[in-house]
Amino acid sequence: MLGFYFPSMVDYVTQFSTNTLIQVYSAVFGTIKLMGDDTLKNKLEEIENSHPSIPYFIKKRIVSDNLYGIDIMEEATEIAKLRLFLALVSSANDVEELEPLPNIFAGNTLIVSQQFTKKDELLFVVSVLNSFACDFIIRQKVTAHCNMFYVYQLPVPRLTKNDRNFNDIVQRAAKLICTTPEFDELAQEVGLGSHQQGVTDEAERAKLRAELDGMVAHLYGLTEDEFSYILTTFPIVNATVKEAALSAYRSFVPMFGNSELVSC
Template identity: 75%
Template sequence: MNGKKAGTDINLYKLFTEQCFNLLRSGGECGIVIPSGIYTDLGTKQLREMLFSQTKVTGLFCLENRKIIFEEVDSRFKFVVLTFEKDSTTTEFPSAFMRLDLQELQMFPSEDSLQISVDMVRQLSPDSLSVMEFKNGVDIRIAEKMGKFPLLGEKIENKWNLVLCNEFHMTNDSNLFYINQDAGRLPLFEGKMIHQFTHQWGKPHYWIDEAEARKALSKKQGDTGQRLNYQKYRLAFREIARNTDIRTVITTLLPPNVFANHKLFLSNLNNISLINYQELLYTCGLLNSFVFDFMARQRVTTSISMFIVYQLPIPRLTKNDRYFNDIVQRAAKLICTTPEFDELAQEVGLGSHQQGVTDETERATLRAELDGMVAHLYGLTEDEFSYILTTFPIVNATLKEAALSAYRIFAPMFADSEKLALIQ
């Protein structure tokens, strides 16, 4: 592979793409139909580097299979018609994403095709060179605004840093799973058991003996009775995440004394200096927002990897920053609704789970306020936020209008903050 393929997963389209490049003479042109992972996946980063630096990409046309262009292929599957010319370089390239009609390919590229610059790709995805699925110039403008904030995986001194991990694998660790809930066994959480701001979306199907689990988790450092990660509140989000579903990023906090399978990514709290509970709640509030989801959807097809999450920008507020506590309190009221969260509620000043909000109308109001505040944090205009909301077609219109109304309500507060910053 001459170093062109990164990662250990062997997908044939990667080999074919590189071989097409090798077979071309200087100035030769190639057109190939391949999965959309060519412009998103970490494992194709070096292929993208090759295409940008050693070819002129003349087109990136992405189609969804909803009209069954390819039979016996899932209708949500995305593939791309990639064209390039050997022995040149790419500064920008024409693109089209999420197209449904094959006839559009006959008119591509055209003067109206969306041009994406390689410099912007490098700015937004410095570690992966992933190409985001922009639809128009508004997408690009929003991405540039959001891209001014540090990536979630970037290590920053004197700020909280999120480290993610997995726990038990459904196949490799299946010997630990029991289907009966007996004494000494704790529930195994799966991705389908959580949703935004709730851990009660489904019932557990498996339990794990706590003593056996501790032995498995403490293999390297030994079990001295220390408090392990599973005994703490942890941020968790689903790996399965389609950009065509009602929401893509789905995250909440898990209560202590539960385990999780590999389809849930978890915050690693073994090093307490990395991030505290308030900062976990703040992060959860931002990750579940429409704005963050909008950014994630442009990188996700059928799942969201740890790497994708690490590559998304987020304002790294802490307890000394304005609006940090406002977001923490709202997220806490949404999450701390059962006795398992009493300790967390008390730590963040909520008292107990009885101050949590279970009424659906009140919960919708809290979520709308979070969405409005997050849009302001990213510096988005009302028109830009309104546009983002239109990209969630199957979300109830009432919920979107509530988020936009909250944005308008918070506008004076954030405007005053911006003026104060300028004066300082």
């Protein structure tokens, strides 16, 4: 398997190899069902009971264990493998078919993060990175490609739970995120309780997002004129969304006062 410098060749070779191997696996599985070997039948039954989709299992097994390649750049083969896994995921007919993928090398374009030991700090960072203010900053650096080097250079306010406004931001983010039982553990860890305290009403969610944008703008020390200008640089965002963010900014003026830019 060649690296990512020849994507069309990679696609051709891997598609041919994968289709051939799928036929081989399918033939083997079919033969086992017709044979009288109880050991093989039990093994096949174990596989079928452990995986929601046998076709997905076969393709994942092929990508993980049956395709090999070399390139002058080690990361090239890893990126080629990533392309195959992305194609694998996109081939699933239902989300229930998906299974965890193995760890792979990540280039500086693939967005990954280190494990946050404190989930409240993770929610705070997510809130900042998704704000109009932070979006505006990174767009001053990016031309056509958002490289992770740009992300590393972003000035992100450094708040912890001992800082003013930290918990207000975390709780709003938690209400937006924790809306299903899968997020109960996160909700408990950040003090929300459970997904039942999450917000699903669209109008209320829009209000929470506007408040987050208004608060983050204050953390960056933006004046109303500066924040208003930043909002004008998002032409495809609905005007009511931008008006709500600016209104929220104004409502938080008494809370933030004339506070200076938080250390970044």
